[in-house]
Amino acid sequence: MSADPVYPAGPVDRFAPHALHTAPGIAAATTDLTKVYGSGDTRVVALDRVSIAFREGEFTAIMGPSGCGKSTLMHCAAGLDTPSSGSVRIGTTELSTLGDRQLTRLRRDRIGFVFQAFNLLPTLTALENITLPSAIAGRRPEGQWLDRVVSTVGLAGRLDHRPAQLSGGQQQRVAVARALVSRPAIVFGDEPTGNLDSRAGAEVLGFLRDSVRELGQTVVMVTHDPVAAGYADRVVFLSDGRLVDEMVHPTPDRVLDVMRTFDTRSRTS
Numbered sequence: 572m573s574a575d576p577v578y579p580a581g582p583v584d585r586f587a588p589h590a591l592h593t594a595p596g597i598a599a600a601t602t603d604l605t606k607v608y609g610s611g612d613t614r615v616v617a618l619d620r621v622s623i624a625f626r627e628g629e630f631t632a633i634m635g636p637s638g639c640g641k642s643t644l645m646h647c648a649a650g651l652d653t654p655s656s657g658s659v660r661i662g663t664t665e666l667s668t669l670g671d672r673q674l675t676r677l678r679r680d681r682i683g684f685v686f687q688a689f690n691l692l693p694t695l696t697a698l699e700n701i702t703l704p705s706a707i708a709g710r711r712p713e714g715q716w717l718d719r720v721v722s723t724v725g726l727a728g729r730l731d732h733r734p735a736q737l738s739g740g741q742q743q744r745v746a747v748a749r750a751l752v753s754r755p756a757i758v759f760g761d762e763p764t765g766n767l768d769s770r771a772g773a774e775v776l777g778f779l780r781d782s783v784r785e786l787g788q789t790v791v792m793v794t795h796d797p798v799a800a801g802y803a804d805r806v807v808f809l810s811d812g813r814l815v816d817e818m819v820h821p822t823p824d825r826v827l828d829v830m831r832t833f834d835t836r837s838r839t840s
């Protein structure tokens with residue numbers, strides 16, 4: 572781990588959250604984010620005071636054992652779920668200050684989503700699927716940007732194909748292009764390669780990587796797959812709702828080593 576003024580070496584829990592969250596160049600951040608589901612016997616602390624920042628133009632993977640809170644963190648950070656306490660910012664906007672309509676608008680305009688299921692509309696072409704969210708928002712995507720996104724995705728020859736005429740990897744690349752076209756502040760992916768074989772997964776991950784390197788996109792991805800995490804600039808590890816470790820410039824082997832320590836911990840606890 573390299574020393575860094577924004578992400579000092581060492582466990583993420585040691586970060587000074589307030590200093591972090593006012594730092595320039597932060598696309599999204601949480602401070603002491605806590606999420607509790609249920610009550611009494613069914614009470615589950617899914618997130619326990621999680622403070623983390625996602626830097627602009629950085630690709631972050633979130634990993635950890637099943638049930639450790641990865642999806643909950645992503646859903647709260649993306650404004651899809653409400654924290655029990657603590658705060659979430661997208662850029663400088665504190666989400667708890669927004670009403671429902673403002674939050675919906677923020678999600679539409681500033682956040683992109685890519686899910687495990689491609690969620691494309693079968694009757695529309697690839698291009699129509701990519702531009703649909705802008706059309707719904709009453710905007711026409713800026714032509715040069717659309718061209719750039721489409722060429723980065725490598726779909727230029729297939730824009731008039733319908734989803735059924737595309738491979739799984741191509742469909743997911745359409746979904747990624749759709750997430751990018753409104754130039755969101757941040758793109759969240761929840762297991763975006765979970766439904767793909769390793770070759771198609773590599774295509775989609777390569778494209779996400781390119782969107783970070785060539786378009787300056789900020790990407791946060793939940794994954795179980797150390798190979799997928801190897802495409803990220805850094806990996807943060809959750810365990811029992813807490814951030815317990817991070818790795819910059821990850822490789823699949825090093826990620827796997829950390830994941831093995833979680834297996835050992837769960838067997839000995």
Ligand SMILES: Nc1ncnc2c1ncn2[C@@H]1O[C@H](COP(=O)(O)OP(=O)(O)OP(=O)(O)O)[C@@H](O)[C@H]1O
Pocket residue numbers: 608609615616617635636637638639640641642643644
């Ligand atoms: N709507 C809910 N109601 C009650 N408990 C929930 C709810 N959503 C999640 N949980 C619980 O919160 C904890 C964290 O869940 P979460 O889905 O965030 O984990 P995860 O790390 O994404 O898991 P996985 O890797 O299996 O998808 C789990 O114990 C889960 O059972």
